[in-house]
Amino acid sequence: MAFTYAFARPALTVDCVVFGFRDQQLVVLLIERGEQPFAGKWALPGGFVHDDETLDGAAERELVEEAGLRISYLEQLYTFGALDRDPRERVVTVAYVALVNPAQHELRASTDARRAAWFDVRERPALAFDHEAIVEQALERLRSKVRYRPIGFGLLDDTFTLTELQKLYEVIVGRALDKRNFRKKILKLGLIVPTDQKERGVPRRAARFFTFDRGRYDALTESGFDLELI
Amino acid sequence: MAFTYAFARPALTVDCVVFGFRDQQLVVLLIERGEQPFAGKWALPGGFVHDDETLDGAAERELVEEAGLRISYLEQLYTFGALDRDPRERVVTVAYVALVNPAQHELRASTDARRAAWFDVRERPALAFDHEAIVEQALERLRSKVRYRPIGFGLLDDTFTLTELQKLYEVIVGRALDKRNFRKKILKLGLIVPTDQKERGVPRRAARFFTFDRGRYDALTESGFDLELI
């Protein structure tokens, strides 16, 4: 197929900042580029938007194609349109933030054989294009969003201990939180409920597992709530 | 000029939701469409992104071309990419929110002779394309942003009374605010300072004019503040 236009129009891509939580650290998914420009450099997963798919659809497709990921949370972040952000031609990219539990997803080799890997966000390599700026903005969004929406649960297993949840929040907001205040606040919301399961085989008092109450969350969302989580 | 691509790529436009404050009401700028589709319908100002301009640049250009507006505040909102949002062909649009003081800008006739006019946001006409949804999302952004960033000042004259400022906030957040509490809170921030001017010729006690202290705002912004305005 070839299409002809009366004037130049920018190419359109999507790029995804996929965050995970592993070994008590926030990690980000990167893809090693196989071709020029920036061959051998790490970059965000993404690619061109097809003419017959939505933006969200393109983001989901790229994540499946490039890493075999099926995502639990996907949110549009910002659209980047600097003139020189791609050295080949004008490319505008719609950036997304996605959250995933790395333990539940084996990273599959990309369909075009490029490597995909998780990196600690604080020790990530230099990135291709303007992806550095995109990751920074995604971190900002994550940090501000986590304060009033319970998005963090997408990063954890279905059941989790309160300490795990607190560590996740601490990693995202970048400071230590008070254990008792954190538990009071998070439990008062009623969004997470205790199960009757406990940790097993740990050399200490076993922690109770909790689970996210999606029904209650949906009910709250209806009535236009204001969370103020931490 | 004609450009040929190996595969279809969506067309890219910008659309602007321009808010103003007039007669104690929040108003939005609309343009009457001259051509199909939606000829005669009102729509958001906007148009195609040229290959040699940034997204912000395209938004600014369209506002000048279509309404003669030079804007004080412009912020990217969201990118809309539903497949059928334009009946002619696939068009992805990057939406912007802009704030302007209508009293300081005479609306100029559009370069292609379409009408531009302000409408009370609550009594706006039915809009072309998916512009209804874009305006709704812009209102949400305005309402949430105004709570922690002092963006409202772009909508007022350089000097304003505290009652004018309070009315503006009330219109945006959609509820009455307590006069004493509002003044305490807004003055404690130190972002607005009294002038020695007062209203003249009003049949009541004259109100003092205040002005926004941009220097202080920039200083606060540096140190990563958290406003919590109302």
Next chain:
DNA sequence: ACAAAAGTGTTAGAATTACACCCATGA
């Protein structure tokens, strides 16, 4: 018995909310 993290309340201080009257001005 020891090491290691789980679990649990109280109190002081800060912030928020509710609330009513006198004042200045022009007509």
Next chain:
DNA sequence: TCATGGGTGTAATTCTAACACTTTTGT
């Protein structure tokens, strides 16, 4: 002198933040 909105303080309540010891479990 009257009508109109401008301007001002306090007290009750709620929310936030700081803080330490006992419990459970496996080795």
